[in-house]
Amino acid sequence: DQQVKQNSPSLSVQEGRISILNCDYTNSMFDYFLWYKKYPAEGPTFLISISSIKDKNEDGRFTVFLNKSAKHLSLHIVPSQPGDSAVYFCAAESSNDYKLSFGAGTTVTVRA
């Protein structure tokens, strides 16, 4: 049973607009959350993370929001650029161990 869910398999957005990716989790022991970006034929690369003691973390064009009560996080990309076209994976872990649980991924396509 997947503990991390990304319910939108794909997202298409116009260049310059905001991309919003959503992720839900079920395990209340998760206390650290990450987003990874993956291009075809490459390994995932780390994008941004957030600890459960925060509700927002920003890094340039990327912002992650965490709503612990709803067990929901989102990734905002503003403004979206063509190079952002990739698969984005949400991941979560408990500080009790080092294992990551991944969502199924959302494919983002940024249209020029």
Added chain:
Amino acid sequence: DVKVTQSSRYLVKRTGEKVFLECVQDMDHENMFWYRQDPGLGLRLIYFSYDVKMKEKGDIPEGYSVSREKKERFSLILESASTNQTSMYLCASSPSQRGPSYEQYFGPGTRLTVT
């Protein structure tokens, strides 16, 4: 820069063959992981290792085994390859000490096709 390398980018094997996938990291990380990625399923953990000669089962260990004889190297073994093991295999490593930001570093992946 952390570097995680995998021995092959593409591999084609026959059903029943024994397959070895090798992974090497150069950052002296204690933890190493093997995942497989399939469409609609994301990344699923096969095995992981916290230290040399130590291994732990992940979520889908059936049909796989691993070996970690040296800290920098973690091997995934398919004892008798089957067509349902056709997938993208990803290796990752991470340090055991957590800092303010903590992540796993991934290799480029091996696309394995079993015919």
